[in-house]
Amino acid sequence: AQSVTQLGSHVSVSEGALVLLRCNYSSSVPPYLFWYVQYPNQGLQLLLKYTSAATLVKGINGFEAEFKKSETSFHLTKPSAHMSDAAEYFCAVSEGTNAGKSTFGDGTTLTVKP
Amino acid sequence: NAGVMQNPRHLVRRRGQEARLRCSPMKGHSHVYWYRQLPEEGLKFMVYLQKENIIDESGMPKERFSAEFPKEGPSILRIQQVVRGDSAAYFCASSPTGQETQYFGPGTRLLVL
Numbered sequence: 001a002q003s004v005t006q007l008g009s010h011v012s013v014s015e016g017a018l019v020l021l022r023c024n025y026s027s028s029v030p031p032y033l034f035w036y037v038q039y040p041n042q043g044l045q046l047l048l049k050y051t052s053a054a055t056l057v058k059g060i061n062g063f064e065a066e067f068k069k070s071e072t073s074f075h076l077t078k079p080s081a082h083m084s085d086a087a088e089y090f091c092a093v094s095e096g097t098n099a100g101k102s103t104f105g106d107g108t109t110l111t112v113k114p
Numbered sequence: 115n116a117g118v119m120q121n122p123r124h125l126v127r128r129r130g131q132e133a134r135l136r137c138s139p140m141k142g143h144s145h146v147y148w149y150r151q152l153p154e155e156g157l158k159f160m161v162y163l164q165k166e167n168i169i170d171e172s173g174m175p176k177e178r179f180s181a182e183f184p185k186e187g188p189s190i191l192r193i194q195q196v197v198r199g200d201s202a203a204y205f206c207a208s209s210p211t212g213q214e215t216q217y218f219g220p221g222t223r224l225l226v227l
Contacts, residue, residue, distance in 0.1 A: 042220055
């Protein structure tokens with residue numbers, strides 16, 4: 001069985017500040033991990049994914065995430081927030097290579113203040 | 115290359131009616147996944163289909179819900195005798211082989227009155 005916990009349903013940062021969105025997972029086998037972004041009334045867009053290669057993964061829009069097996073974490077960061085980053089972010093885990101049957105966290109809403 | 119298409123984008127039904135949600139995967143993708151997103155929650159896996167086959171339906175409610183992905187045409191998620199609790203956003207995703215990144219459609223937002 002697999003599960004995902006996103007700590008903090010709402011995160012607020014000032015424009016230009018560091019963004020840190022937390023994700024912890026559990027999986028009985030080596031996991032594949034994903035971060036997605038969802039803008040209002042739209043589908044999910046993949047930001048980045050970890051598939052057992054490099055533990056530091058770089059994604060689109062300046063985001064990156066680090067896979068830490070010892071902490072079972074996959075936190076998402078961005079050095080400097082932009083107003084356009086305001087959205088909902090979802091962490092997801094899948095077991096093995098089947099990315100489709102993913103288990104999603106409940107999401108974190110990111111607000112960026114001017 | 116068009117992305118994953120879903121229609122309708124918004125659907126309103128009264129209790130007891132049927133809802134049909136359609137998903138056209140990206141060109142060349144033969145694997146389709148359906149997810150449901152309830153308000154204030156993450157996406158929950160419902161069903162995984164390949165052309166003409168249901169691979170995994172472990173997330174589908176036992177009654178009233180069914181899905182298909184025919185040889186020709188879009189994948190269909192069918193909800194019979196809808197109830198208010200079915201109100202949610204339903205997302206479809208597709209991938210070429212089932213072992214790669216999935217691409218999401220814009221979703222269908224179902225409202226049951």
